[in-house]
Amino acid sequence: MSTDIARIRREVCDLHAELVRYQLVVWTAGNVSARVPGEDLLVIKPSGVSYDDLTPANMIVCDLDGKVVQGDLSPSSDTAAHAYVYRNMPEVGGVVHTHSTYASAWAARGEAVPCVLTAMADEFGGEIPVGPFALIGDDSIGRGIVETLAGSRSPAVLMRNHGVFTVGGSAKAAVKAAVMTEDVARTVHLARAHGRPQPIGEQDIASLYDRYQNVYGQSSDRSAAEGDAHR
Amino acid sequence: MSTDIARIRREVCDLHAELVRYQLVVWTAGNVSARVPGEDLLVIKPSGVSYDDLTPANMIVCDLDGKVVQGDLSPSSDTAAHAYVYRNMPEVGGVVHTHSTYASAWAARGEAVPCVLTAMADEFGGEIPVGPFALIGDDSIGRGIVETLAGSRSPAVLMRNHGVFTVGGSAKAAVKAAVMTEDVARTVHLARAHGRPQPIGEQDIASLYDRYQNVYGQSSDRSAAEGDAHR
Amino acid sequence: MSTDIARIRREVCDLHAELVRYQLVVWTAGNVSARVPGEDLLVIKPSGVSYDDLTPANMIVCDLDGKVVQGDLSPSSDTAAHAYVYRNMPEVGGVVHTHSTYASAWAARGEAVPCVLTAMADEFGGEIPVGPFALIGDDSIGRGIVETLAGSRSPAVLMRNHGVFTVGGSAKAAVKAAVMTEDVARTVHLARAHGRPQPIGEQDIASLYDRYQNVYGQSSDRSAAEGDAHR
Amino acid sequence: MSTDIARIRREVCDLHAELVRYQLVVWTAGNVSARVPGEDLLVIKPSGVSYDDLTPANMIVCDLDGKVVQGDLSPSSDTAAHAYVYRNMPEVGGVVHTHSTYASAWAARGEAVPCVLTAMADEFGGEIPVGPFALIGDDSIGRGIVETLAGSRSPAVLMRNHGVFTVGGSAKAAVKAAVMTEDVARTVHLARAHGRPQPIGEQDIASLYDRYQNVYGQSSDRSAAEGDAHR
Numbered sequence: 001m002s003t004d005i006a007r008i009r010r011e012v013c014d015l016h017a018e019l020v021r022y023q024l025v026v027w028t029a030g031n032v033s034a035r036v037p038g039e040d041l042l043v044i045k046p047s048g049v050s051y052d053d054l055t056p057a058n059m060i061v062c063d064l065d066g067k068v069v070q071g072d073l074s075p076s077s078d079t080a081a082h083a084y085v086y087r088n089m090p091e092v093g094g095v096v097h098t099h100s101t102y103a104s105a106w107a108a109r110g111e112a113v114p115c116v117l118t119a120m121a122d123e124f125g126g127e128i129p130v131g132p133f134a135l136i137g138d139d140s141i142g143r144g145i146v147e148t149l150a151g152s153r154s155p156a157v158l159m160r161n162h163g164v165f166t167v168g169g170s171a172k173a174a175v176k177a178a179v180m181t182e183d184v185a186r187t188v189h190l191a192r193a194h195g196r197p198q199p200i201g202e203q204d205i206a207s208l209y210d211r212y213q214n215v216y217g218q219s220s221d222r223s224a225a226e227g228d229a230h231r
Numbered sequence: 232m233s234t235d236i237a238r239i240r241r242e243v244c245d246l247h248a249e250l251v252r253y254q255l256v257v258w259t260a261g262n263v264s265a266r267v268p269g270e271d272l273l274v275i276k277p278s279g280v281s282y283d284d285l286t287p288a289n290m291i292v293c294d295l296d297g298k299v300v301q302g303d304l305s306p307s308s309d310t311a312a313h314a315y316v317y318r319n320m321p322e323v324g325g326v327v328h329t330h331s332t333y334a335s336a337w338a339a340r341g342e343a344v345p346c347v348l349t350a351m352a353d354e355f356g357g358e359i360p361v362g363p364f365a366l367i368g369d370d371s372i373g374r375g376i377v378e379t380l381a382g383s384r385s386p387a388v389l390m391r392n393h394g395v396f397t398v399g400g401s402a403k404a405a406v407k408a409a410v411m412t413e414d415v416a417r418t419v420h421l422a423r424a425h426g427r428p429q430p431i432g433e434q435d436i437a438s439l440y441d442r443y444q445n446v447y448g449q450s451s452d453r454s455a456a457e458g459d460a461h462r
Numbered sequence: 463m464s465t466d467i468a469r470i471r472r473e474v475c476d477l478h479a480e481l482v483r484y485q486l487v488v489w490t491a492g493n494v495s496a497r498v499p500g501e502d503l504l505v506i507k508p509s510g511v512s513y514d515d516l517t518p519a520n521m522i523v524c525d526l527d528g529k530v531v532q533g534d535l536s537p538s539s540d541t542a543a544h545a546y547v548y549r550n551m552p553e554v555g556g557v558v559h560t561h562s563t564y565a566s567a568w569a570a571r572g573e574a575v576p577c578v579l580t581a582m583a584d585e586f587g588g589e590i591p592v593g594p595f596a597l598i599g600d601d602s603i604g605r606g607i608v609e610t611l612a613g614s615r616s617p618a619v620l621m622r623n624h625g626v627f628t629v630g631g632s633a634k635a636a637v638k639a640a641v642m643t644e645d646v647a648r649t650v651h652l653a654r655a656h657g658r659p660q661p662i663g664e665q666d667i668a669s670l671y672d673r674y675q676n677v678y679g680q681s682s683d684r685s686a687a688e689g690d691a692h693r
Numbered sequence: 694m695s696t697d698i699a700r701i702r703r704e705v706c707d708l709h710a711e712l713v714r715y716q717l718v719v720w721t722a723g724n725v726s727a728r729v730p731g732e733d734l735l736v737i738k739p740s741g742v743s744y745d746d747l748t749p750a751n752m753i754v755c756d757l758d759g760k761v762v763q764g765d766l767s768p769s770s771d772t773a774a775h776a777y778v779y780r781n782m783p784e785v786g787g788v789v790h791t792h793s794t795y796a797s798a799w800a801a802r803g804e805a806v807p808c809v810l811t812a813m814a815d816e817f818g819g820e821i822p823v824g825p826f827a828l829i830g831d832d833s834i835g836r837g838i839v840e841t842l843a844g845s846r847s848p849a850v851l852m853r854n855h856g857v858f859t860v861g862g863s864a865k866a867a868v869k870a871a872v873m874t875e876d877v878a879r880t881v882h883l884a885r886a887h888g889r890p891q892p893i894g895e896q897d898i899a900s901l902y903d904r905y906q907n908v909y910g911q912s913s914d915r916s917a918a919e920g921d922a923h924r
């Protein structure tokens with residue numbers, strides 16, 4: 001077990017650099033977590049700590065109720081939401097939360113991002129749905145995420161007036177979903193500025209989604225990612 | 232005292248790099264200052280000097296009337312505004328000024344940024360208010376900042392046709408407020424492009440603000456930041 | 463031959479860094495290929511591999527039917543489209559594919575970018591045209607690219623609901639076209655936000671295009687690029 | 694003389710990095726020149742050479758008719774326009790040309806940027822004016838720049854359907870003007886998206902301009918910049 005945790009501490013730490021690189025976060029407002037395989041544990045960012053100061057050693061290990069098991073610092077204030085997702089979606093190995101700009105603009109209007117790009121069909125299999133307005137402090141956010149994703153192929157949900165949560169078979173897959181969410185939210189936002197984006201037919205979306213989930217990339221990566229049931 | 236000043240020269244110098252990193256400033260147009268604890272002194276950027284050329288040694292020490300006490304260069308042309316804030320807001324330990332793009336766009340229209348994001352409720356406790364149009368050269372800008380902030384929980388004010396001033400218990404907190412101001416000004420600008428962002432209820436705003444100010448981050452940071460009365 | 467392939471493996475690998483530098487791609491969504499001169503071969507990015515992990519050695523060599531000739535990984539899932547272009551446009555030495563943001567926004571509406579900038583007249587000789595909606599998996603995308611470019615001076619085509627394909631006499635010229643496509647797609651998008659961009663007359667466009675293709679840059683580069691028939 | 698030229702070769706070379714840093718240029722589309730003091734000479738970028746490959750040694754020295762005096766490469770294709778400005782504006786020591794995005798969007802509509810920001814009053818002393826549509830190849834562009842600037846305090850002109858030219862007492866001052874042009878063009882573009890920016894009164898603009906030109910920065914810089922007659 002401790003080898004797994006050491007590896008996951010490093011992975012979760014390193015993946016935060018991708019949130020910075022793709023400009024999905026400012027200051028300390030965004031976080032990545034990963035499930036520890038075979039354990040009822042997750043590894044997550046400490047609260048309010050600058051991305052520059054993250055190390056594998058200061059990542060926090062929590063149980064799936066969000067209680068700290070290892071770590072001197074307080075865990076992310078979003079830990080309860082991450083933990084709820086792991087408790088209720090056994091196929092999920094990683095969760096990401098951001099307030100990325102364009103996606104949060106859709107969230108502020110409470111509007112789903114329509115599927116008008118083949119890249120959306122590939123990654124999301126349709127629109128990116130909107131979840132409820134929920135206050136931090138109990139299970140409301142986690143429940144909103146899980147219930148919204150249950151009705152969708154999308155690994156991302158726009159939480160109303162708040163921001164983005166994404167899931168994946170691994171933390172890396174959840175980070176990729178967060179990157180793609182902002183990318184397509186931006187493109188579709190811009191497309192709409194000067195007219196009506198053309199919709200893609202349901203059958204074409206299904207065909208693109210199916211191909212991308214099963215043929216894209218290297219087959220070794222796809223078998224490594226088996227269990228990415230939600231996607 | 233001189234130890235404190237040496238530490239604050241470095242802190243103020245280093246924090247300018249955050250303005251650059253978050254693209255809140257171009258050329259030399261933005262500045263950070265900090266109060267010297269227990270002294271009627273402030274440390275501020277020299278005027279018209281490139282961010283690349285800032286060093287702890289070329290920061291300027293002024294009294295709270297803006298008169299230079301230590302330093303060979305002229306202080307920021309905004310020193311009078313910073314000094315006015317320190318004279319009239321004893322709880323303020325740091326002040327930041329930028330012309331960051333989206334926030335200045337709201338300022339050019341003279342329009343407050345409405346609170347439609349949980350991140351705004353957290354950091355600003357409501358809308359980001361607009362201060363008066365004021366010319367540089369006397370106390371008008373400082374007075375406009377102080378009077379506007381007096382009626383608000385927000386650590387940021389949009390000065391009409393001008394740009395942003397933020398305050399904090401420390402210079403770092405004021406820089407954080409400047410970063411968050413641009414971030415939410417951008418997101419709400421975009422949200423409005425395609426419809427009406429959903430407002431957040433007053434009670435929900437108060438609850439989010441209260442939690443964020445008292446629970447977010449590490450408790451050691453929160454006690455270090457005691458005296459952040461404005462926030 | 464193997465010297466040529468070694469050189470082209472490095473060139474194709476390095477040019478992907480330009481896609482990243484100009485922010486035309488996120489994650490793994492974009493690719494560059496080059497024809498091997500005098501051979502019925504192309505060199506292309508492996509599928510789903512991060513730009514950070516590209517090396518000359520992991521580039522894939524394919525024949526012009528898209529079948530792998532050298533390489534342990536799967537080639538880009540867009541290889542069939544690249545190969546179709548090389549089979550049908552003998553003057554083309556390089557092909558680039560991106561989902562760059564502003565260009566993809568025009569593509570989502572199925573709208574050509576009108577020629578309202580001298581830089582567009584220089585590089586594209588007119589508007590940037592729109593190609594058909596086409597699913598991945600057969601020759602549809604390649605055929606859509608070739609048929610659309612046949613009716614235009616432009617080295618770029620906006621594939622409907624998808625993204626950008628560009629061609630050039632060399633892979634570097636195709637990358638330049640991809641960079642310029644996003645640059646002008648963005649400027650014209652913005653120009654239209656507050657009114658009607660002024661059109662440039664057909665004769666002025668022709669005169670600018672002719673001069674740029676024949677006088678701009680260093681004459682040694684122009685002779686090196688002879689055979690850039692499409693441009 | 695050769696000491697001056699060596700210094701100016703380095704200065705012109707280095708200032709191109711500022712165009713890149715502030716994202717005012719892509720690929721090779723933008724250039725800086727400087728007058729050689731006391732000589733009828735200018736130093737300018739070679740045509741079509743990547744910013745990464747610029748060195749003091751490959752800068753081109755031309756006379757004020759644009760004829761190459763020193764240098765193995767062809768000079769920028771905009772050299773005739775730069776030369777025209779130096780011949781006709783003896784107070785100008787530096788010229789910059791870019792296609793920066795937001796400024797070029799105003800230029801595509803042929804619309805001046807109105808003065809609604811104190812930073813515009815400071816740097817431009819009013820609106821940023823629009824010059825005529827002009828083809829490359831003779832003195833049309835240079836004449837358009839000079840005639841437009843003659844009626845304005847602004848060191849920048851938006852050439853219709855083309856881009857930005859700026860002037861300054863030094864090449865660095867012209868680069869600063871190019872940076873500020875894009876910055877305010879972007880802010881005012883955004884301000885207008887959601888309503889009408891408030892105008893600033895003529896007297897306030899004059900007062901801000903006068904103060905900024907005479908009080909901002911370090912007095913040593915201001916005396917070094919004497920002869921910046923246009924500003």
